[in-house]
Amino acid sequence: MTVEEFKLPDVGEGVAEGELVSWLVAPGDRVEEDQPVAEVETDKALVEVPSSYDGVVEELFAEEGEMVPVGDVIISFRVDEDGEAAAGDDAEAEPEPEPDSPDESASEPTTEAADAEPDTPAGRTFAPPSARRLARELGVDVAAVDGSGPGGRVTEADVRAHAEGDAGAADAGGPDDGPEPRPAPTPTDTGSDGRKSAVSKRGADDGSADAPATPAGGPDPAGRETTLATPATRKAARDRDVDIDDVPTDQTRDGEAFVTAEAVNAYADALESPASTPEPEPVETDAGTEPAVTAGDASETSAPASGDETVPYRGVRRTIGKQMERSKFTAPHVTHHDTAEVDALVEAREELKPKAEAEGVKLTYMPFVMKAIVAGLKEYPYLNSELREDDEEIVLKSEYNLGIAVATDAGLMVPVVENVDEKGLFELADAVNDLASRARERKLKPAEMQGGTFSITNFGAIGGEYATPIINYPETAILGLGAIEERPVVRDHADVASEFLDDSDDSTVVPAPTLPLSLSIDHRVVDGAVAAEFANTVMEHLENPLLLLNE
Template sequence: MFEFELPDLGEGVAEGEVLEWHVAVGDTVTEDQVLAEVETDKAAVDVPSPVDGVVRELHAEAGDVVQTGELLVTIEEDGEREAAESGATETASEEASADETTTDAAPTVTTGDGRVFAAPSVRRLAREEGVDITAVEGSGPGGRVTEADVEAAAEAAENDDGPTSVVSKISDDEDDGPTSVVSRVGDDGESPTDDEAQAVKSAVRKVSAAEPMAERRERTLATPATRRLARELDVDIDAVPTDETRDGEPYVDEAAVRSFAEAEAAEVTDEDVREVTEAVVSEMQSIADEAAESTTAVEAAEGDRREPYRGVRRAIGEQMTRSRREVPHATHHDKVAVPGLVEARDRLQPLAEERGVHLTYTPFLLKCVAAALDDHPILASQLDAENEEIVYKADRNVGVAAATDHGLVVPVVEDVDEKGLLELATEVNDLVDRARSRDIAREEMQGGTFTVTNFGTIGGEYADPVINVPETAILGVGALKERPVAEDGEVVAKPTLTLSLAIDHRVIDGADAARFVNTLKEYLADPTRLLLE
């Protein structure tokens, strides 16, 4: 087994983060095949395999930080290579002796099996420059071959009229980004072979396709953690301003990256936000639509009962699904003491009965809601997404949610602000009765601009009501009962109502919701205020 340790990836580099594995356990690899991409504080580099064989174990996962010299991967070498191990040293010695007798080059520093000590980046540089790395004397620690050694060898070869490596670089005044085109010219002037071209391409790092920034650097030092943060924040680390240096090179830390990201975010326009929001909402809606279309059969056991899901129940379900899918709900909860409301209803109820009208709290509630909507018209609005407009409705048509045996229905009481209490009471009672007997027309459940659901008549204090789209708000009212209230430093029992106002957060802000509820509370606490309107 060949135990491959993380090699020296550059002078002064002590560790690297495994960005991505290009092989898995059981894969067959060849010498120089890329095993993994590792990022240091200076660059992201490809780590090639030093031998032919089969990967038996990966000793790190993507995201792990591995120290230089720490075990990275175990490779089982090919049988042929194992058989040749015994003669490797002798062959290497003979080749070195032959080189000494025929050239002036210094002896190479190799491992026991004839391999050269050199970092992957140095090997790539040698391939780019057309330099035989086995013929280069290493000047680094332990005889390692450095980039300077390869560059010196390439320069010496050029002076000897040997093959020349010509790298085309884009000039500063051209429009496009840096190119990755490297042309190799030999003595015969022929184009590089496919193998040579592939080797060159793998040695050239791809750069961003975006237009280069005026202040963008070509090289920046940063720790792997900082580079990971830059990727998460979508920050070009070479564009982050810095006055710090390490070994004469610009250095960027996490604080600088975060500061730059915040500055970039501050420059985001409303149009940017709108485009991103629309894209996210569209994607979420697509996911929801796919989920809605994928139905799963439900197994029924003995004793279970089935009934058709259709008619009103299905229409309600589809409406509620659409509301939750399209509308970002936010709910504002509050409580109000209403002794004035109770007193007003108790005083007027006998007079209403004399006229044959059963007066509940609902007409009072509708009148208070209509008055509050006049003060805060944003709550009586609809969103026209197609035309990108908010429509402020002039009519005070309020829907009254009613529980029936066949589901929740919402008859609409039109022009609440123009009708008296007795007229409203008569109309509400008639609509609800006909809704429960299924004798209500479809048109009588359309055209609402705001909805009230009084779940307190059944039980409960607070809820999270679902908006009746295309409306942008719905008020849920809890049970009317005595609750403890602080008054003049003492706790007293008073009749109170609990309020749950759900809003479409695309149109209505939380502050608008709070102001509306505050106004509504004033009217509910003292309904005689309506006489001033």
């Protein structure tokens, strides 16, 4: 039986890191090869990470909400020599909060993996994910560190001491003054013994290891060296700005303190109560008496006001921002606006809807628009192109892959419908509905959002007529659709019912369904006249749907 470590794979082209959104397994769970073990949000999509082994989950090395670089170890499995689950493991066994407990050290085998740690006298190295992560950051072999925690467990302080060349300082006393102090914590360290936290405690002095852990009147911090907790509980602690080692608890697992999410929330609520927030002591200044400003206050001068909410700027939202910034600062945008009169389109859709429903397809206007766009792209190929600045060339694409912008809870996603010119209206409707549904459920694969040659955004579905859409770079154009509504249009007498006729002129104003169009182009590649001609071709096909039969 061996313990195999599994690294975060490259889950998409150009992806360097991902946020571990949730674990789908726990220590002690039996998994099969290709079974999803975690959900990871990259800067492209939310993807499931499958296991490469048949075995039993040994240890989780990352916490929910943590940003993990591609190639970092995130989980380990117990497998036998043939890759099967270790014999004797019960498939129904209850997941253990900490599978590498001291009781298992005598019977566990040596880890055999490409990047495995060397053997220790007990056969394995016991260290929580945070200590292992710190060891990787400091370039320390965690197996060579003498653990001072219960059962020889390696703590973060042990890792730091080893990195400073003082691995034995925690256990060996000095000749005169007793134990040698541990290395001073860095500005990101909080609490006692230099433990590292992703957030600073309330009121903590970034430069002092002796800063009070909690405000006066608040609950006393437990100040433990190690704490057992599920990844979800640790995420709750981060969300509440709490050091999990300080949360009081009466529960234990394998002889160590075990903290639940309820205990974290109760402790955080006690910290935030008015009684636990004393007023700063006044100090005398030349200008009079002013409240004292502590180091903690100074570090939070730019913090959000009370009641404000902060949301991490990463994942899909960060990708949208970077993509929009790149597009806007790279391609000079020009937007052309026009309006199509779509009486015939509305009638054609109404006639086809019953047949589409009989085939289980929801027919919207989007497939008609996609076909009209393809007609325009065939006639004006520069709108279906890519400018490659480094090579000083414009690539006219031979494929017609249209991206459809979809609003989701995580932000705007643009799944791509490939080979639109080769699909019928019902086939396109089915493809768009499927992609849009899976985009909202965060189930798209990264490959399904790549390879687009032209994009469409339908802001009219929410409300609105015109906009200035930002090009989905490196494409050269994007078409925005307004809402199809009845608006006043001017018609010749021959095209108007008798009740609308006005004998005073040869034309009259009548209500008719119209579709506003907003076409943004990269003016380096497409001239304004070409954009207008393209829009005219699209409108011609929308106003005469029979022309779409040729596409």
